[in-house]
Amino acid sequence: MRRHWTLMATTLTVLIALIAGFGPGLGTAAARTWAIVDSGDTGPNVYAVQSKLKHRGYSLTVDGNFGPGTASAVKSFQSANGLSANGVVGPNTWEKLVVTVRRGDTNIVVNALQRELVKHGHSVSIDGAFGAGTESAVKSFQSSKGLGADGVAGPDTWAALTGAAGGGGGSTRAQLATTIRDSSRIKLATVHVSGVVDSANARQNIVDTANGGAARRSSYQNAPGGSVYLDTRLLNGMITLSQSWTYSVSEIAGGSHSATSRHYAGVAVDVNVINGSHVSSSHPNQSAFRSKCSALGATEVLGPGNTGHSTHIHCAWPRP
């Protein structure tokens, strides 16, 4: 009996040590879903990035437009923090860049926080001073997102404020991707059209998204590397399209496209086979498929007749 008790106590001690050692790590970064902020983006999330860089001493203009000056500051910050310097602000960069602000602070980060609060419908003055009104708006925002309403804008609050690309919640995005992954009506390519093999193929993009992660981009020719959260409008569109046709996807976020392609923003899909036949100008369903993409909100729909699209249909939603 005594022996059993000793064994149990030892097991408990080990368990407690394990929980104490690994618990905090599991509860933080893994739970946060960050927006991807990239060159060409504008608005409050760009202010959030720029203000934090400025606050940390980087030289750039804080104007809400992600231009070359911002990209260069982001790359410097990434290099200085042991991150790959791709100039795209994703989860790893956010985790190191985020600045916590609280009541009594007066700085440019507070200014960006106020812009985010206004974006989410809260009424605060954008004056860079964290007073009672800003604190009350932060608490109200935190409550609405199920966060502890302490009025302090730390990493969890910033992640929720900046949202994920497309504005969908992490679980919704993962659920949609799971539906696509398991659909017998959508075939996802495992090799790029170029023949390149990497971890940014269409199937892997969907598998990574179903697992709650970002979809990887390729790093050859025009492709910028890094990763992007697939937009929920794209994922919803793909599911609805599969209700009318079976089809094969050749590319989502991976592959090399034009330098400013929406594929890199997680809002575009290329389809090369519909109902078992390769896409061509004479395909009986290609026109209806394109119309359906437009009806589902895609604003860039290309196919046979458009340069570079004789063998596939490209459906892209607006950038997040």
Ligand SMILES: [Zn+2]
């Ligand atoms: Zn395309």
